[in-house]
Amino acid sequence: MKETQETIASLLQEGRTFYPPEELVENSNVKRFMDEHDIPTYDELLRKAQNIEWFWSEMAREVSIEWYEPYTQVLEWNPPYAKWFINAKYNIVHDALDKQAKLRKNKLAYIWEGEPGDIRKLTYHDLYREVNRFANALKDLGIRKGDRVTIWLPMIPELPIAMLACAKIGAIHSVVFSGFSEKALLDRIQDAEAKLLITADGFYRGGKVIELKSRADQILDQTTIENVIVYDRTNINPPMKEGRDHWWQDVLGSRKCETEIMDANDTLFILYTSGTTGKPKGVIHAHGGYAVGTASTLHFIFDIKEDDIWWCSADIGWITGHSYIVYAPLILGATSVMYEGAPTHPTPARWWEIIERYGVTVFYTAPTAIRMFMRLGEKYPQNHDLSTLRLLGTVGEPINPEAWVWYYKYIGNEQCQIMDTWWQTETGMQMISPLPITPLKPGSATKPFPGIDADVFDPEGNSLHGRNAGGYLVIKKPWPAMLRGLWRAEERYINTYWSAYPNIYFTGDAARVDSEGYFWIQGRLDDVLNVSGHRIGNSEVESALVSHPAVSEAAVVGKPHEVKGEAIVAFVVLKSGIEPSEQLIDDLKQHVAKEIGKIARPDEIYFVPDLPKTRSGKIMRRVCRAVMLGKDPGDITTLANPEAVDFVRKAASGEV
Numbered sequence: 117m118k119e120t121q122e123t124i125a126s127l128l129q130e131g132r133t134f135y136p137p138e139e140l141v142e143n144s145n146v147k148r149f150m151d152e153h154d155i156p157t158y159d160e161l162l163r164k165a166q167n168i169e170w171f172w173s174e175m176a177r178e179v180s181i182e183w184y185e186p187y188t189q190v191l192e193w194n195p196p197y198a199k200w201f202i203n204a205k206y207n208i209v210h211d212a213l214d215k216q217a218k219l220r221k222n223k224l225a226y227i228w229e230g231e232p233g234d235i236r237k238l239t240y241h242d243l244y245r246e247v248n249r250f251a252n253a254l255k256d257l258g259i260r261k262g263d264r265v266t267i268w269l270p271m272i273p274e275l276p277i278a279m280l281a282c283a284k285i286g287a288i289h290s291v292v293f294s295g296f297s298e299k300a301l302l303d304r305i306q307d308a309e310a311k312l313l314i315t316a317d318g319f320y321r322g323g324k325v326i327e328l329k330s331r332a333d334q335i336l337d338q339t340t341i342e343n344v345i346v347y348d349r350t351n352i353n354p355p356m357k358e359g360r361d362h363w364w365q366d367v368l369g370s371r372k373c374e375t376e377i378m379d380a381n382d383t384l385f386i387l388y389t390s391g392t393t394g395k396p397k398g399v400i401h402a403h404g405g406y407a408v409g410t411a412s413t414l415h416f417i418f419d420i421k422e423d424d425i426w427w428c429s430a431d432i433g434w435i436t437g438h439s440y441i442v443y444a445p446l447i448l449g450a451t452s453v454m455y456e457g458a459p460t461h462p463t464p465a466r467w468w469e470i471i472e473r474y475g476v477t478v479f480y481t482a483p484t485a486i487r488m489f490m491r492l493g494e495k496y497p498q499n500h501d502l503s504t505l506r507l508l509g510t511v512g513e514p515i516n517p518e519a520w521v522w523y524y525k526y527i528g529n530e531q532c533q534i535m536d537t538w539w540q541t542e543t544g545m546q547m548i549s550p551l552p553i554t555p556l557k558p559g560s561a562t563k564p565f566p567g568i569d570a571d572v573f574d575p576e577g578n579s580l581h582g583r584n585a586g587g588y589l590v591i592k593k594p595w596p597a598m599l600r601g602l603w604r605a606e607e608r609y610i611n612t613y614w615s616a617y618p619n620i621y622f623t624g625d626a627a628r629v630d631s632e633g634y635f636w637i638q639g640r641l642d643d644v645l646n647v648s649g650h651r652i653g654n655s656e657v658e659s660a661l662v663s664h665p666a667v668s669e670a671a672v673v674g675k676p677h678e679v680k681g682e683a684i685v686a687f688v689v690l691k692s693g694i695e696p697s698e699q700l701i702d703d704l705k706q707h708v709a710k711e712i713g714k715i716a717r718p719d720e721i722y723f724v725p726d727l728p729k730t731r732s733g734k735i736m737r738r739v740c741r742a743v744m745l746g747k748d749p750g751d752i753t754t755l756a757n758p759e760a761v762d763f764v765r766k767a768a769s770g771e772v
């Protein structure tokens with residue numbers, strides 16, 4: 117530990133650069149690509165790839181995308197709408213599965229481990245057969261091209277099977293994270309007007325069975341859902357409604373199923389993410405560009421080779437799992453590890469056992485998990501043979517140097533480069549990240565991926581590149597896996613992403629770029645929290661709180677947290693006649709967990725007689741947050757009720 121502390125101290129002082137080992141560089145996919153294209157240096161690669169039409173068409177070839185009919189034009193850019201690989205006929209399932217079932221028939225696609233210790237291994241042939249059988253089941257239940265199918269499944273192989281089956285027949289999947297509540301499920305089903313729900317009876321997490329189907333039953337009557345398919349994971353026999361609900365095993369069809377030939381720009385899926393209002397946004401991704409973008413990044417950044425064992429520890433319910441557990445690894449014909457349960461069940465060594473058991477070579481996780489393991493102590497990883505690892509990665513939030521060093525030393529044994537990848541649900545693919553040839557600066561996501569034109573702007577739209585000054589992170593050219601819009605919310609799409617600067621994508625993040633062109637991401641600018649790498653809208657939690665009968669108003673803010681990155685703090689005004697109590701605090705926390713999901717449960721709740729507001733009645737979260745953190749709230753004289761600032765200060769400091 118002492119040695120680590122010294123490393124951290126020197127790292128923080130020196131701002132040390134870590135150069136990639138020569139062997140990694142020499143054998144990397146990106147170096148081979150550069151040699152083949154006579155590109156001598158990294159800088160030259162980045163420069164040349166700014167010809168995005170050249171670069172992305174080369175990348176489509178590099179990751180062996182097979183179009184049914186070729187494209188006639190790489191890009192059609194009618195801001196703010198991009199289309200990629202124009203006129204190509206395509207289906208992502210061809211590259212992810214149909215082709216692989218021939219090329220890599222007996223290679224493992226997934227090594228899956230359930231929390232209780234059960235193991236399933238699926239070859240590409242197995243996966244192909246299961247997807248076909250399930251795709252025929254969907255067809256038999258009336259699902260057609262363009263229909264929306266909501267999937268509320270845990271981390272079991274049936275989740276990728278269900279997604280691929282939808283894509284295969286041209287249906288649009290909308291996966292809802294299994295940790296979300298049934299209320300969140302309801303909102304997402306309604307917005308997408310889904311016809312079919314795929315779920316499980318339950319799943320294992322932390323040694324318990326978490327029910328799904330019986331909870332879905334509470335909301336299904338209020339939806340457009342006509343049929344429900346239920347996978348029996350935990351044998352708990354939920355009630356089944358005659359005519360509507362079907363067991364997975366009972367509906368499987370024949371093993372033969374033609375893949376629907378789509379246009380490369382047809383919608384593949386919708387994935388909901390949090391924004392600044394209480395209503396989640398349905399981000400739309402399309403078959404062709406998404407395939408090229410996700411496969412290219414996994415190929416270059418994580419350098420996946422034929423014999424790698426890849427483990428992305430995310431849940432498929434988030435974009436990280438969609439892109440880097442399901443689509444990209446399959447397109448590259450890789451073997452992925454998939455794990456169902458809690459990271460520390462039954463012991464804090466569970467993840468390290470998994471790495472050891474399957475000989476994982478490339479591992480991708482979140483800083484919040486690293487900080488949690490760091491707290492538990494290095495003895496757990498140290499008792500395991502992690503020597504198969506050759507590359508590590510992180511995603512979801514900035515990684516603090518302490519966690520970086522711990523990861524580098526205790527998981528990577530100082531042998532593995534750490535790929536800190538910045539991206540979003542909307543970008544679909546990793547956007548700012550090191551490659552195996554990139555010198556690392558801990559805490560920096562380093563440089564934009566080739567073909568990505570990222571910059572940092574001041575409010576007037578002047579570039580702050582190279583000046584090390586904080587500004588708005590923007591993307592200046594389209595990229596293949598970019599979102600194609602928001603589901604039935606065109607105005608919101610334009611306002612959220614394309615209104616700050618003309619024809620430039622606004623990420624909602626703050627960042628700075630140093631004199632060497634390294635990007636340092638500073639976090640969200642808008643009212644969105646980042647709790648354990650998950651995006652939660654402040655207003656989503658506020659809406660949940662005010663839906664409780666005791667609450668009249670609420671302000672939700674983030675507070676720095678050692679493990680989670682941000683903790684959720686709520687200031688609540690109760691309805692008249694309601695008395696504050698510890699019991700009520702517990703009830704409100706429970707209520708939010710029920711409305712949204714456990715990840716949104718507030719860590720702290722304070723009761724106040726009033727909240728600081730502008731004269732037009734807008735609650736000033738910024739003021740609440742500053743006061744809570746003991747900072748200067750700025751000019752408060754223009755508030756309608758300046759005295760409320762003191763209520764918040766007293767509540768947060770425990771004076772009341």
Ligand code: PRX
Nearest residue numbers: 511512513514536537538539540541637651
């Ligand atoms: O604020 C950034 C943060 O996560 C946001 C995107 O969240 P989501 O759409 O849920 O996708 C998360 C996984 C891709 C970003 O706007 N973020 C993501 N990766 C990083 C990050 N912040 C800093 N460093 C990162 N590597």
